[in-house]
Amino acid sequence: MAHLQFENIGIAGLSACVPANTVENLKYTQYFPQEAVQDIVEKTGIRQRRFAPPGMCASDLCFSAATKLLDEMQINREDIDLLIFISQTPDYRMPATSVNLQQRLGLPKTTAAFDINLGCSAFVYGLSVAYSFMQQPNIRKVLVLDGETRSKVYHPKDRQVAFLFGDAGVAALIEKDDKYGSSFFSLNSDGSRESLIKIDAGGYRNPSSIETVTEKVVDEHGNIRTDENGYMNGPDVFNFVIQEIPQDIKRLYEFSQKAPEEIDYFVFHQANRYMNAYLTKKLKLDITKTPTCLEFFGNTSSVSIPLTIVTQLKNSFESKKQLLLSGFGVGMSWASAIITLDNCNICDLIEI
Numbered sequence: 001m002a003h004l005q006f007e008n009i010g011i012a013g014l015s016a017c018v019p020a021n022t023v024e025n026l027k028y029t030q031y032f033p034q035e036a037v038q039d040i041v042e043k044t045g046i047r048q049r050r051f052a053p054p055g056m057c058a059s060d061l062c063f064s065a066a067t068k069l070l071d072e073m074q075i076n077r078e079d080i081d082l083l084i085f086i087s088q089t090p091d092y093r094m095p096a097t098s099v100n101l102q103q104r105l106g107l108p109k110t111t112a113a114f115d116i117n118l119g120c121s122a123f124v125y126g127l128s129v130a131y132s133f134m135q136q137p138n139i140r141k142v143l144v145l146d147g148e149t150r151s152k153v154y155h156p157k158d159r160q161v162a163f164l165f166g167d168a169g170v171a172a173l174i175e176k177d178d179k180y181g182s183s184f185f186s187l188n189s190d191g192s193r194e195s196l197i198k199i200d201a202g203g204y205r206n207p208s209s210i211e212t213v214t215e216k217v218v219d220e221h222g223n224i225r226t227d228e229n230g231y232m233n234g235p236d237v238f239n240f241v242i243q244e245i246p247q248d249i250k251r252l253y254e255f256s257q258k259a260p261e262e263i264d265y266f267v268f269h270q271a272n273r274y275m276n277a278y279l280t281k282k283l284k285l286d287i288t289k290t291p292t293c294l295e296f297f298g299n300t301s302s303v304s305i306p307l308t309i310v311t312q313l314k315n316s317f318e319s320k321k322q323l324l325l326s327g328f329g330v331g332m333s334w335a336s337a338i339i340t341l342d343n344c345n346i347c348d349l350i351e352i
Contacts (some may be wrong), residue, residue: 006183010177010179012073013073013172017351019352021052044274058087062169069345072345084130085113120301130174183337188335190333194331196232197332212226242279245326267290268290279326
């Protein structure tokens with residue numbers, strides 16, 4: 001069982017950046033009738049999203065977030081020993097986007113840099129990797145950058161996904177300090193469900209061709225996409241969440257020997273309103289302890305957990321707080337963590 005425990009490591013600072021381009025879901029009616037759009041918005045709870053314009057990548061959002069964070073905290077860039085870039089929408093197939101960000105941010109050539117391609121659970125996974133490196137005596141500070149431009153992945157004529165996803169990027173600075181105490185992680189995967197959220201073509205198993213980029217009707221409801229657009233089996237994804245996530249969180253309670261009453265905030269992946277409401281009810285949580293930013297940014301994949309912290313909990317960490325994070329989705333992959341935030345520097349949200 002992939003249960004991990006770390007001592008005296010934590011998030012010292014967080015920053016987030018979103019595109020200035022705001023999409024109003026109720027006005028997103030180019031391909032669908034107003035009544036259908038209204039119904040979708042009411043069910044998902046997503047009223048606004050941010051879309052990156054052509055030419056803007058996840059790395060640009062992360063670069064802005066990281067620059068703001070490093071400057072505001074007055075961090076010497078020579079002290080960054082590792083940069084981790086988390087994304088499924090990188091700049092290129094090669095080279096790794098993390099290495100380009102090392103150069104753009106002016107970090108030393110002694111900085112290790114690599115990418116993580118995972119999906120909705122990836123921020124929690126990325127933290128676990130960063131915390132693991134921080135156990136080494138020569139690693140002083142780690143920069144975790146997490147960005148997605150999911151608006152470029154899904155087809156606007158596929159109503160199953162057209163109203164869900166948005167774009168954002170975040171930067172987290174990881175440091176060592178006794179004030180953080182113990183942190184606990186639970187990491188999980190189930191590849192038998194890999195077809196629930198997927199892009200079938202454009203990789204090396206099914207390379208790009210005229211056929212893979214041709215629009216086609218994909219179901220009896222008239223939804224349209226290409227083989228290089230993402231798709232999602234919504235009902236089966238929901239069944240996966242209700243089956244796996246409450247169990248995982250209960251196992252994490254047992255591993256950490258923490259009680260739900262000791263947790264100040266529960267920050268779930270922002271998938272849709274109905275799913276998170278179910279988790280809140282199933283786990284018998286106080287709704288005031290489950291912040292959400294879904295209404296204003298939509299599903300931003302792995303970015304959604306830190307984006308929720310930045311936009312909804314900015315002024316909450318002047319004293320020590322315990323957070324339970326849970327990310328779940330594409331893979332299928334899911335991860336939960338109990339971490340401490342204490343006097344965390346959270347920057348104002350950036351728009352570019």
